[in-house]
Amino acid sequence: MTLNEIITLLEGEVLTPSPDLDAQIPCAFASDLISDILMCTKEPTLLLTGLTNTQVIRLSDMIDLSGIVFVRGKKPSQELIEMAEERNLLLMMTKMTMYRSSGLLYNAGLRSCKI
Amino acid sequence: MQDCAAVRSDMAEYWNIESGHEEAIMTFFDNRPVADVVLESEITEKDFVTSGRGSADVKNTLKRLGIGPEILRRVAVASYEAEINVAAHSNGGKMESSIFDDMIHLRFTDRGPGIANIEQAMVPGYSTADDLVREMGFGAGLGLPNIKKNSDALHIVSDYGKPTMVEIVIFY
Numbered sequence: 001m002t003l004n005e006i007i008t009l010l011e012g013e014v015l016t017p018s019p020d021l022d023a024q025i026p027c028a029f030a031s032d033l034i035s036d037i038l039m040c041t042k043e044p045t046l047l048l049t050g051l052t053n054t055q056v057i058r059l060s061d062m063i064d065l066s067g068i069v070f071v072r073g074k075k076p077s078q079e080l081i082e083m084a085e086e087r088n089l090l091l092m093m094t095k096m097t098m099y100r101s102s103g104l105l106y107n108a109g110l111r112s113c114k115i
Numbered sequence: 116m117q118d119c120a121a122v123r124s125d126m127a128e129y130w131n132i133e134s135g136h137e138e139a140i141m142t143f144f145d146n147r148p149v150a151d152v153v154l155e156s157e158i159t160e161k162d163f164v165t166s167g168r169g170s171a172d173v174k175n176t177l178k179r180l181g182i183g184p185e186i187l188r189r190v191a192v193a194s195y196e197a198e199i200n201v202a203a204h205s206n207g208g209k210m211e212s213s214i215f216d217d218m219i220h221l222r223f224t225d226r227g228p229g230i231a232n233i234e235q236a237m238v239p240g241y242s243t244a245d246d247l248v249r250e251m252g253f254g255a256g257l258g259l260p261n262i263k264k265n266s267d268a269l270h271i272v273s274d275y276g277k278p279t280m281v282e283i284v285i286f287y
Contacts (some may be wrong), residue, residue, distance in 0.1 A: 028181055032252055033252055033255040034199075034251075034252040034255070035255040035256075035257035035258060035261055036255060036257065039195065039257060039261055039264070039274070040262060053163065053251050053252070054164055055163050055166075055167060055199075055246075055251055055252065055253075056252070057168075058166070058168070058171065058195070059195075061167065061170075061191070062170060062171070062174065062191035062192055062195045063188060063191070063192070064188075073181075100205030
């Protein structure tokens, strides 16, 4: 699935500059628990989360994230957005809940990441 | 997989060594060789802004040395979980990473207050994390199990009221 399709499905707002709208996103994972995210992510993954503290960016230093979607309207701090920009990491937010976002993406064919 | 907890008179000790690595691990711990590349960093109590940086440095160093992505992921996850454990549960401490030709040895030491029951701390889902730590997305009770899962050897020495030492070995 392309990033552009994901933005459309989630009515998402991209928070980082010049996203590659044609980028292919192969899979996703959704969680608010950092250990769960670390345990489950073994390939480039789009992360859906409600966590907006800067540790979520530290997390992206450890594993391979193709981007982060902040759900239920949570907006991260400017500091977090700058940390993502330094890493060329895509950030997006959506007003939808984690359940609805995950369901829409899954129904549209975005598979679950390998765990 | 060998999974045992031995109790000495003063401190509790836990060992997990993945099968097939027993001899190499015992040789390493008997000889305690010094690595050419050693990285050190401080870990500050409840500092969730900079905690994780030490583990990222270790991962980036290994990446520059040409270590493959699967090993990089295992080292990064085990190291990050241990670094966060020191920040979340202790009065602060440090991490020392010794990079050898065929393996990495990570050593985390803190200034207490120690783990009352190591075997219980190894149970997935068991956590003593406070509300602040949980709000950050930690405290799932998967830290030590996640380290065990991603390492070839895990050694813990601790006791209630004492400092904790966690050692991790991962072969490339």
